[in-house]
Amino acid sequence: MNFRRIAIEPVSGNLGAIIKGVDLAKLDDETFAEIHQAWLKYSVIFFRDQKLRPLQQIDFAKRFGEIHFHPYMRGLDDHPEILEIIKEPGDEYTFGAVWHTDQMFNPEPAKATMLYAHEVPTSGGDTQFSNQYLAYETLSEPMKGILENLKTFNVGDGFRRGVGKVNRKDRYASNPKMQAKIREPGNVPTESVHPLVRTHPETGRKSLYIGSHTQNLFGFNENEADTLIDFLRNHSTRPEFTCRFRWEVGSLALWDNRCVQHQALADYNERRRMHRITIAGDEPF
């Protein structure tokens, strides 16, 4: 596709692009169509210097599909579609600071996540993204053969692998503002079974579907599953599959959870405040 209304500046060799020449508060359908194509092509897109009120961000998000509401975190009082991600100096818990794909513990995970920066640290607090098409394509044929048709078991709280804190309130204890957003009752079940190799419903490409929520592989012994999961999590986040985004106030990122893992970097001790909207997705196949 030729891009006529937007300019594109890739941020790495394998995924991610900054889209230029666009004011997201005043978007026409033709420009949106190009943005959508760029999103499918680069898997994560970024915009700089946007000035969006909450309703304008919600309107842009709705162009990609229905809004997804987080199962156990509350959004803003006036705009429940928006979850404010906030970290204050002294907070030790950083939301999303491990490689993952959003809502993988959900039977119908959010297809996309949009993050819009309101306050950013003077340095640090970048976000990394990793291309899961490549993670799949670079596996050997015998390994692809083993992984084909495998199913993962995923949970919202890592009880066996991962963070090791089963109770959500405890997990968020060192970030009181995020802890206060946990819905009551906070301990709603968050479990899912998904294909380890999935097909993207829009691009038709296969990708690896794994992240920090993945606990087990069906049919394998625990140590077999652990070994494979460890290998795949390392492989799927190899530096050459990734890009890294430096936030500025007014930056907006939109990533495709069907083919991208991401992680927040916990390398700062200043206030950082983002407005996050997730878009509903379908059952992976």
Ligand SMILES: O=C(O)CCC(=O)C(=O)O
């Ligand atoms: O704050 C970030 O950079 C990303 C956090 C995250 O994982 C998310 O918003 O889904």
Ligand SMILES: [Fe+2]
């Ligand atoms: Fe995330």
